[in-house]
Amino acid sequence: MKTRAAVMRAIGQDWEVTELELDPPKTGEVLIKWVASGICHSDEHLRNGDLVPRYPIVGGHEGAGIIEEVGPGVTRVKPGDHIICSFLPVCGHCRWCATGRSNLCDLGATILDGHLLDATYRFHDAAGEDVGGFCMLGTFADRAVVSELSCVPIDNDVPLDKVALIGCGVPTGWGSAVHAAAVEPGDTIVIYGIGGIGINSVQGAALAGARNVVAVDPLPNKREAAEQLGATHSFATAGEAAMAIHGLTRGVMADKAIVTAGTVTTELVNDALNTVRKAGTVVITGLADLVSNNIQINSTLLTLMEKRIQGSIFGSGDPYNDIPLMVQLYQSGDLKLDELITTTYSLDQINQGFEDLLNGKNIRGLILHDS
């Protein structure tokens, strides 16, 4: 069948919205009609060269939709099911899955290659070239064929155009606070960067009982959103935040920091390290260039103060547990999603969506596939 999709062909290009050929699902695969897809900074990293996938690739890794067809042997879902996709497939059997760390599932190793589990592609362009799907998904398309291991079925009465955010930004940010930083009641938490990830770290830290949730972002619209969704304080600069935290904690400083900025820098990580207390943790969730050493820190201070730097992927949670949990928290009103969606776009407006992301306009931009 044919599907329209937004394709990245090489570093630095615009997204090309074009018609692709889409093969039917093979064993263990499903055909999805995407309803909505979030625009995440990680997709921008495909374009700016920080993450270099195999090109060409259909972007998008944060999506929800409806199963239209299943291939042989599929047991997790059936046609008509509503699903959210995890940007990490979960096999359930590897060492990491078997020990409760399925965000580190070995199947995650090839998500930049864009092929499915049998190492072949379902998207093909007009010239007959194979086209990958980012994170084995490709949510910037009307339809895609994905592994059933990427799918998490949800109730059919949940609005797909809201819960699509639970494919990446929500569990990544929420889990960075709840799992990776292990926020405890009474904690003082500082979060650097309030976008689609950081705003959910704010929500997670607040729900986990942090006494002070301090949001840092240079943009007033981001600080305002943070304060509406649980931040007790917000500041434009790390320096102002550090001074305030000094006062709030009688000089002890923050228990944990979370770095969710779209691009992680030496300056940000050092701001975070200098703002946590002795034995405090700095969680790094944002990305940067995959192949160069991008931060420099003072290891002696790290040693003497017993501070920790903790990386976090998928919020250090289990996609099969945390995606349904996030849906329930949304349904109960404990997790806000509607308020995170600043602007919606059609697939044809995708380049505008990325321009708005880079200009800091959106908490989250969302592509609606039927619009």
Ligand code: CXF
């Ligand atoms: C990213 C993590 C690195 C690979 C692509 C997806 N996660 C969320 O945006």
Ligand code: ZN
């Ligand atoms: Zn993402």
